[in-house]
Amino acid sequence: MFDKNGDEIITVHDLSQALTLLGLDADFSELESTIQAHIKSGNDGLEFEDFVSLHHGGQQLQQQDHDQSAHEISQEESDLSEAFKVFDEDGDGYISAHELQVVLRKLGLPEATEIDRVEQMIFSVDRNQDGQVDFFEFKDMMRSVLISTS
Structure with missing residues (x-):
């Protein structure tokens, strides 16, 4: 992007x-x-x-000690929460297809023009099949993206 x-x-x-x-x-x-x-x-x-x-703030993802690991987890959680808020425009705790479409449009991505593709993106990470992405689904998706690309 x-x-x-x-x-x-x-x-x-x-x-x-x-x-x-x-x-x-x-x-x-x-x-x-x-x-x-x-x-x-x-x-x-x-x-x-x-x-x-x-x-990751230039830090390696290795656990050096328990305190450092806990700090990294809380920082990661905070970063993910901020990213989630960018998508969750109405602040209801869920990312709908419409909200995702708005962000994709802001980024100028061609997927934003096709609601079917946007809905498919939601469906691909929507584990409980409620048609929306909650924070836990978002967090799992982001972690899998970072792990698979590193």
């Missing part, structure tokens, strides 16, 4: 634009200084692994 031109690099501009589309305004210079530490030497932006590293 962030790599609009498909070059497998996410620039500061790409990231800033995506965050703005989602209504999450970020100061460009602060964003730039934050991600510079995660860009490999010689690159103009983040590769996928760099983006994952940025998401």
